[in-house]
Amino acid sequence: MKETVLTAKGLSVGYGRKVIVDRLDFEIHSGEIFTIIGKNGAGKSTVLRTIASQLPLLGGAVRINDTNIISMSLNDIAKSLSVCFTDRITAEKMTCEDMVSTGRYPYTGRLGILSANDRKIVHEAMELTGVTYLADTDIRRISDGQRQIVMLARAIAQQPQILILDEPTSFLDINNKLRLLGILKELVRSKDIAVVQTLHELDLAQRFSDKILCISNGKADRIGTPEEIFGGSYISELYDISCGTFDNLFGTAEAQRIEGEPQIFVIGGGGSGISIYRRLQRQGIPFAAGVIHENDVEYSTAKSLAAELISEKAFEPINDESVHKAMSVMEKCSEVICCTESFGTMNSGNKKLLEKAEIMGILKMPDNI
Secondary structure, eight states: OEEEEEEEEEEEEETTEEEEEEEEEEEETTEEEEEEEEESSSHHHHHHHHHHSSSSSEEEEEEETTTTTTGGHHOOOOOOHEEOOOOOOOSSBBBBBHHGGGGGGHHHHTTTTHHHHHHHHHEEEHHHHOOOGGSSGGGGGHHHHHHHHHHHHHHHHHHHHHHEEETTTTTTOOOOOOHHHHHHHHHHHHHHHOEEEEEEHHHHHHHSSSSSEETTTTEEEEOOOOOOOOOOOOHHHHHHOSSSSTTTTEEEEEEOOSSSOSSSSEEETTTTTHHHHHHHTTOOOOOEEEEEESSTTTTTHHHHOOOOEEOTOOOOOOHHHHHHHHHHHTTSSSEEEEEOOOOOOTHHHHHHHHHHHHHTTTTTTTGGO
Protein backbone atom coordinates (compact mmCIF):
# COMPACT_ATOMS: atom_id res chain seq x y z
CA MET A 1 0.00 0.00 0.00
CA LYS A 2 1.45 3.37 -1.06
CA GLU A 3 1.98 6.04 1.60
CA THR A 4 -0.38 9.03 1.57
CA VAL A 5 1.83 12.12 1.25
CA LEU A 6 -0.74 14.85 0.60
CA THR A 7 -4.38 15.10 1.62
CA ALA A 8 -6.95 17.76 0.72
CA LYS A 9 -10.15 17.85 2.76
CA GLY A 10 -12.97 20.25 1.95
CA LEU A 11 -10.47 22.38 0.03
CA SER A 12 -11.82 25.64 -1.43
CA VAL A 13 -9.56 27.69 -3.70
CA GLY A 14 -9.73 31.00 -5.53
CA TYR A 15 -8.51 34.59 -5.54
CA GLY A 16 -9.32 37.14 -2.87
CA ARG A 17 -12.65 36.05 -1.49
CA LYS A 18 -13.89 34.56 -4.76
CA VAL A 19 -14.09 30.77 -4.65
CA ILE A 20 -13.34 29.12 -8.00
CA VAL A 21 -13.30 25.47 -6.94
CA ASP A 22 -15.13 24.44 -3.78
CA ARG A 23 -14.80 21.58 -1.30
CA LEU A 24 -12.29 19.28 -2.97
CA ASP A 25 -11.44 15.97 -1.29
CA PHE A 26 -8.54 13.87 -2.56
CA GLU A 27 -5.47 11.93 -1.48
CA ILE A 28 -2.14 11.74 -3.28
CA HIS A 29 0.18 8.80 -2.71
CA SER A 30 3.91 8.31 -3.08
CA GLY A 31 4.96 6.69 -6.32
CA GLU A 32 2.01 7.95 -8.37
CA ILE A 33 1.33 10.59 -11.02
CA PHE A 34 -1.82 12.53 -10.13
CA THR A 35 -3.15 14.60 -13.04
CA ILE A 36 -5.79 17.33 -12.96
CA ILE A 37 -7.80 17.96 -16.13
CA GLY A 38 -10.69 20.21 -17.08
CA LYS A 39 -11.67 23.07 -19.35
CA ASN A 40 -9.80 26.37 -19.52
CA GLY A 41 -10.70 28.46 -16.51
CA ALA A 42 -11.87 25.49 -14.47
CA GLY A 43 -9.40 26.31 -11.69
CA LYS A 44 -6.75 23.63 -12.24
CA SER A 45 -3.76 25.96 -11.77
CA THR A 46 -5.44 27.63 -8.81
CA VAL A 47 -5.68 24.26 -7.08
CA LEU A 48 -1.96 23.65 -7.67
CA ARG A 49 -0.93 27.07 -6.42
CA THR A 50 -3.04 26.65 -3.30
CA ILE A 51 -1.63 23.28 -2.30
CA ALA A 52 1.84 24.72 -3.02
CA SER A 53 1.08 27.58 -0.52
CA GLN A 54 1.38 30.22 -3.24
CA LEU A 55 -2.26 31.15 -2.66
CA PRO A 56 -4.09 31.18 0.69
CA LEU A 57 -6.69 28.53 1.47
CA LEU A 58 -10.25 29.81 1.22
CA GLY A 59 -11.58 26.80 3.07
CA GLY A 60 -10.73 23.29 4.18
CA ALA A 61 -7.28 21.91 4.86
CA VAL A 62 -4.19 20.56 3.09
CA ARG A 63 -1.88 18.16 4.88
CA ILE A 64 1.60 17.05 3.88
CA ASN A 65 2.03 13.67 5.49
CA ASP A 66 0.10 14.29 8.74
CA THR A 67 0.94 17.97 9.16
CA ASN A 68 -1.45 20.79 8.30
CA ILE A 69 0.30 22.98 5.75
CA ILE A 70 -0.68 26.22 7.49
CA SER A 71 1.39 25.22 10.53
CA MET A 72 4.51 24.59 8.42
CA SER A 73 7.19 27.18 7.64
CA LEU A 74 7.87 27.96 3.98
CA ASN A 75 11.27 26.34 4.32
CA ASP A 76 9.77 23.12 5.71
CA ILE A 77 7.21 23.10 2.91
CA ALA A 78 10.02 23.56 0.37
CA LYS A 79 11.82 20.49 1.75
CA SER A 80 8.70 18.37 1.14
CA LEU A 81 7.22 19.96 -1.95
CA SER A 82 8.71 21.59 -5.05
CA VAL A 83 6.94 23.41 -7.86
CA CYS A 84 7.57 23.83 -11.57
CA PHE A 85 5.30 26.43 -13.14
CA THR A 86 5.40 27.91 -16.62
CA ASP A 87 5.71 31.55 -15.49
CA ARG A 88 8.28 33.70 -17.29
CA ILE A 89 11.64 33.94 -15.54
CA THR A 90 13.09 37.42 -15.00
CA ALA A 91 16.39 36.31 -13.45
CA GLU A 92 19.34 38.55 -14.24
CA LYS A 93 22.82 37.18 -15.01
CA MET A 94 22.04 33.61 -13.98
CA THR A 95 23.30 30.58 -15.81
CA CYS A 96 21.13 27.51 -16.12
CA GLU A 97 23.27 25.78 -13.49
CA ASP A 98 22.75 28.77 -11.18
CA MET A 99 18.99 28.39 -11.64
CA VAL A 100 19.02 24.65 -10.92
CA SER A 101 21.19 25.35 -7.86
CA THR A 102 18.43 27.47 -6.32
CA GLY A 103 16.59 24.21 -5.75
CA ARG A 104 19.08 23.55 -2.94
CA TYR A 105 18.36 26.80 -1.05
CA PRO A 106 15.98 25.19 1.47
CA TYR A 107 18.99 23.20 2.68
CA THR A 108 21.81 25.77 2.49
CA GLY A 109 20.93 28.30 5.17
CA ARG A 110 20.70 32.07 4.76
CA LEU A 111 23.93 32.51 2.83
CA GLY A 112 22.91 30.05 0.12
CA ILE A 113 26.36 28.50 -0.06
CA LEU A 114 26.25 25.08 -1.71
CA SER A 115 28.23 22.20 -0.27
CA ALA A 116 29.98 19.62 -2.39
CA ASN A 117 26.99 17.33 -1.82
CA ASP A 118 24.58 20.08 -2.94
CA ARG A 119 26.55 20.53 -6.17
CA LYS A 120 26.53 16.78 -6.72
CA ILE A 121 22.73 16.76 -6.41
CA VAL A 122 22.46 19.70 -8.84
CA HIS A 123 24.65 17.95 -11.42
CA GLU A 124 22.65 14.72 -11.05
CA ALA A 125 19.39 16.60 -11.63
CA MET A 126 20.80 18.23 -14.76
CA GLU A 127 22.09 14.91 -16.07
CA LEU A 128 18.75 13.24 -15.39
CA THR A 129 16.90 15.89 -17.39
CA GLY A 130 19.54 16.14 -20.12
CA VAL A 131 20.39 19.84 -19.68
CA THR A 132 24.03 19.55 -18.59
CA TYR A 133 25.08 21.07 -21.93
CA LEU A 134 23.24 24.27 -20.91
CA ALA A 135 25.04 24.62 -17.57
CA ASP A 136 26.98 27.79 -18.46
CA THR A 137 24.28 29.34 -20.67
CA ASP A 138 22.40 32.45 -19.53
CA ILE A 139 18.87 31.37 -18.54
CA ARG A 140 17.50 34.27 -20.63
CA ARG A 141 19.20 32.99 -23.78
CA ILE A 142 17.48 29.62 -24.07
CA SER A 143 14.15 28.61 -25.64
CA ASP A 144 10.90 28.25 -23.73
CA GLY A 145 11.12 24.49 -24.09
CA GLN A 146 14.68 24.35 -22.77
CA ARG A 147 13.72 26.63 -19.90
CA GLN A 148 10.90 24.28 -18.96
CA ILE A 149 13.32 21.36 -18.68
CA VAL A 150 15.80 23.46 -16.67
CA MET A 151 13.03 24.37 -14.22
CA LEU A 152 12.17 20.69 -13.90
CA ALA A 153 15.83 20.01 -13.05
CA ARG A 154 15.62 22.74 -10.40
CA ALA A 155 12.53 21.12 -8.87
CA ILE A 156 14.20 17.70 -8.88
CA ALA A 157 17.31 19.14 -7.20
CA GLN A 158 15.06 20.17 -4.34
CA GLN A 159 14.61 16.44 -3.56
CA PRO A 160 10.92 16.72 -2.70
CA GLN A 161 8.39 14.13 -1.62
CA ILE A 162 5.88 15.87 -3.86
CA LEU A 163 6.58 17.50 -7.24
CA ILE A 164 3.96 19.95 -8.54
CA LEU A 165 3.91 20.91 -12.23
CA ASP A 166 1.52 23.20 -14.08
CA GLU A 167 1.26 22.29 -17.76
CA PRO A 168 4.83 20.91 -17.86
CA THR A 169 4.62 19.97 -21.55
CA SER A 170 3.17 23.26 -22.83
CA PHE A 171 6.31 24.59 -24.57
CA LEU A 172 7.79 21.28 -25.66
CA ASP A 173 7.95 19.49 -28.99
CA ILE A 174 6.57 15.96 -29.09
CA ASN A 175 9.91 14.26 -28.42
CA ASN A 176 10.57 16.42 -25.38
CA LYS A 177 7.00 16.00 -24.13
CA LEU A 178 7.56 12.26 -24.08
CA ARG A 179 11.03 12.65 -22.58
CA LEU A 180 9.78 14.88 -19.76
CA LEU A 181 6.89 12.59 -18.90
CA GLY A 182 9.24 9.62 -19.10
CA ILE A 183 11.51 11.35 -16.58
CA LEU A 184 8.54 11.88 -14.26
CA LYS A 185 7.57 8.22 -14.59
CA GLU A 186 11.11 7.18 -13.71
CA LEU A 187 11.10 9.52 -10.70
CA VAL A 188 7.95 8.04 -9.23
CA ARG A 189 9.33 4.53 -9.76
CA SER A 190 12.88 5.03 -8.53
CA LYS A 191 12.46 7.80 -5.95
CA ASP A 192 8.90 6.95 -4.87
CA ILE A 193 7.89 10.61 -5.03
CA ALA A 194 4.41 11.86 -5.91
CA VAL A 195 3.86 13.99 -9.01
CA VAL A 196 0.87 16.35 -9.16
CA GLN A 197 0.32 18.02 -12.53
CA THR A 198 -2.16 19.66 -14.84
CA LEU A 199 -2.29 18.69 -18.50
CA HIS A 200 -4.24 19.80 -21.55
CA GLU A 201 -2.99 16.92 -23.71
CA LEU A 202 -5.58 14.27 -22.88
CA ASP A 203 -3.74 11.52 -24.74
CA LEU A 204 -0.72 12.10 -22.50
CA ALA A 205 -2.88 12.32 -19.39
CA GLN A 206 -4.40 8.97 -20.33
CA ARG A 207 -1.06 7.28 -20.91
CA PHE A 208 1.09 8.70 -18.11
CA SER A 209 -1.27 9.16 -15.16
CA ASP A 210 -2.04 6.80 -12.30
CA LYS A 211 -4.96 8.87 -11.01
CA ILE A 212 -6.95 11.67 -12.67
CA LEU A 213 -9.01 14.43 -11.04
CA CYS A 214 -11.58 16.08 -13.30
CA ILE A 215 -12.72 19.59 -12.36
CA SER A 216 -15.96 21.01 -13.73
CA ASN A 217 -18.39 23.70 -12.61
CA GLY A 218 -16.34 24.56 -9.56
CA LYS A 219 -16.11 21.08 -8.10
CA ALA A 220 -14.41 17.73 -8.37
CA ASP A 221 -16.61 16.15 -11.01
CA ARG A 222 -14.91 12.76 -11.05
CA ILE A 223 -11.72 11.12 -9.79
CA GLY A 224 -10.33 7.74 -10.81
CA THR A 225 -7.87 5.77 -12.89
CA PRO A 226 -7.44 6.56 -16.60
CA GLU A 227 -9.52 3.48 -17.39
CA GLU A 228 -12.35 4.84 -15.26
CA ILE A 229 -12.15 8.38 -16.64
CA PHE A 230 -11.67 7.64 -20.33
CA GLY A 231 -14.78 5.59 -20.86
CA GLY A 232 -18.15 6.15 -22.46
CA SER A 233 -18.96 9.75 -23.33
CA TYR A 234 -17.59 11.31 -20.14
CA ILE A 235 -14.68 13.29 -21.64
CA SER A 236 -16.97 14.75 -24.31
CA GLU A 237 -19.34 15.85 -21.55
CA LEU A 238 -16.53 17.23 -19.35
CA TYR A 239 -15.27 19.48 -22.16
CA ASP A 240 -18.67 20.11 -23.80
CA ILE A 241 -17.23 18.93 -27.12
CA SER A 242 -19.46 20.15 -29.95
CA CYS A 243 -16.98 20.94 -32.74
CA GLY A 244 -15.87 17.37 -33.36
CA THR A 245 -15.58 14.10 -31.47
CA PHE A 246 -13.28 12.57 -28.88
CA ASP A 247 -11.87 9.08 -29.24
CA ASN A 248 -11.73 7.52 -25.77
CA LEU A 249 -9.67 4.55 -26.94
CA PHE A 250 -6.72 6.63 -28.13
CA GLY A 251 -7.34 9.83 -26.18
CA THR A 252 -7.44 11.92 -29.35
CA ALA A 253 -9.87 14.29 -31.04
CA GLU A 254 -11.28 14.19 -34.55
CA ALA A 255 -12.59 17.13 -36.58
CA GLN A 256 -16.29 17.61 -37.23
CA ARG A 257 -17.70 15.31 -39.91
CA ILE A 258 -18.92 16.73 -43.21
CA GLU A 259 -22.63 16.05 -43.35
CA GLY A 260 -24.57 15.41 -46.53
CA GLU A 261 -25.20 12.76 -49.15
CA PRO A 262 -21.99 10.71 -49.54
CA GLN A 263 -20.09 11.51 -52.74
CA ILE A 264 -17.31 8.97 -52.27
CA PHE A 265 -17.42 5.44 -50.84
CA VAL A 266 -14.29 4.26 -49.03
CA ILE A 267 -13.51 0.55 -48.67
CA GLY A 268 -11.10 0.34 -45.75
CA GLY A 269 -10.10 -1.83 -42.83
CA GLY A 270 -7.10 -2.52 -40.65
CA GLY A 271 -6.26 1.17 -40.38
CA SER A 272 -5.80 1.58 -44.14
CA GLY A 273 -8.62 4.10 -44.52
CA ILE A 274 -7.79 6.52 -41.69
CA SER A 275 -5.65 8.92 -43.72
CA ILE A 276 -8.24 8.94 -46.53
CA TYR A 277 -11.10 9.71 -44.11
CA ARG A 278 -9.16 12.70 -42.75
CA ARG A 279 -8.16 13.90 -46.22
CA LEU A 280 -11.77 13.84 -47.41
CA GLN A 281 -12.88 15.69 -44.28
CA ARG A 282 -10.25 18.40 -44.88
CA GLN A 283 -11.51 18.76 -48.47
CA GLY A 284 -15.11 19.12 -47.26
CA ILE A 285 -16.32 15.99 -49.06
CA PRO A 286 -19.05 13.91 -47.41
CA PHE A 287 -18.23 10.21 -47.71
CA ALA A 288 -19.41 6.75 -46.73
CA ALA A 289 -17.22 4.00 -45.29
CA GLY A 290 -17.63 0.26 -45.04
CA VAL A 291 -17.75 -2.46 -44.27
CA ILE A 292 -15.73 -1.87 -41.07
CA HIS A 293 -15.66 -4.29 -38.15
CA GLU A 294 -16.54 -2.71 -34.82
CA ASN A 295 -13.22 -3.87 -33.33
CA ASP A 296 -11.17 -2.55 -36.25
CA VAL A 297 -8.50 0.03 -35.38
CA GLU A 298 -10.10 2.52 -37.77
CA TYR A 299 -13.71 2.00 -36.66
CA SER A 300 -13.80 4.97 -34.26
CA THR A 301 -12.29 7.31 -36.87
CA ALA A 302 -14.78 6.17 -39.50
CA LYS A 303 -17.62 6.57 -37.02
CA SER A 304 -16.48 10.11 -36.23
CA LEU A 305 -15.87 11.34 -39.79
CA ALA A 306 -18.06 9.36 -42.22
CA ALA A 307 -21.43 10.79 -43.22
CA GLU A 308 -22.57 7.16 -43.36
CA LEU A 309 -20.88 4.06 -41.94
CA ILE A 310 -21.71 0.44 -42.64
CA SER A 311 -20.25 -1.77 -39.94
CA GLU A 312 -20.07 -5.43 -38.95
CA LYS A 313 -19.98 -7.05 -35.51
CA ALA A 314 -16.56 -7.75 -34.05
CA PHE A 315 -14.95 -11.09 -34.92
CA GLU A 316 -17.74 -11.95 -37.40
CA PRO A 317 -17.28 -12.37 -41.16
CA ILE A 318 -18.93 -9.62 -43.20
CA ASN A 319 -22.38 -11.02 -43.94
CA ASP A 320 -24.53 -10.65 -47.06
CA GLU A 321 -26.85 -8.15 -45.39
CA SER A 322 -23.96 -5.78 -44.64
CA VAL A 323 -22.61 -6.19 -48.20
CA HIS A 324 -26.04 -5.44 -49.66
CA LYS A 325 -26.42 -2.33 -47.49
CA ALA A 326 -22.94 -1.10 -48.46
CA MET A 327 -23.63 -1.82 -52.13
CA SER A 328 -26.80 0.30 -52.02
CA VAL A 329 -24.89 3.25 -50.59
CA MET A 330 -21.93 2.78 -52.91
CA GLU A 331 -24.08 2.77 -56.07
CA LYS A 332 -25.20 6.33 -55.24
CA CYS A 333 -21.62 7.58 -55.02
CA SER A 334 -19.67 8.99 -57.94
CA GLU A 335 -16.36 7.45 -56.84
CA VAL A 336 -15.07 4.50 -54.82
CA ILE A 337 -11.68 4.35 -53.13
CA CYS A 338 -10.34 0.96 -51.99
CA CYS A 339 -7.60 1.33 -49.38
CA THR A 340 -6.98 -2.31 -48.57
CA GLU A 341 -4.88 -4.56 -50.79
CA SER A 342 -5.82 -7.95 -49.37
CA PHE A 343 -8.98 -9.77 -48.39
CA GLY A 344 -9.25 -12.66 -45.97
CA THR A 345 -12.01 -14.71 -44.41
CA MET A 346 -13.33 -11.91 -42.21
CA ASN A 347 -13.43 -9.12 -44.83
CA SER A 348 -14.07 -11.11 -48.01
CA GLY A 349 -17.42 -9.29 -48.34
CA ASN A 350 -15.51 -6.11 -49.13
CA LYS A 351 -13.96 -7.80 -52.15
CA LYS A 352 -17.46 -7.92 -53.65
CA LEU A 353 -17.70 -4.16 -53.22
CA LEU A 354 -14.38 -3.71 -55.00
CA GLU A 355 -15.47 -5.93 -57.91
CA LYS A 356 -18.75 -4.03 -58.23
CA ALA A 357 -16.91 -0.68 -58.26
CA GLU A 358 -14.65 -1.95 -61.07
CA ILE A 359 -17.65 -3.03 -63.12
CA MET A 360 -19.29 0.38 -62.57
CA GLY A 361 -16.07 2.12 -63.62
CA ILE A 362 -16.00 4.38 -60.57
CA LEU A 363 -12.96 2.93 -58.80
CA LYS A 364 -10.30 5.57 -58.06
CA MET A 365 -6.81 5.25 -56.64
CA PRO A 366 -6.33 6.74 -53.11
CA ASP A 367 -3.44 8.94 -54.33
CA ASN A 368 -5.69 10.69 -56.85
CA ILE A 369 -8.17 12.29 -54.47
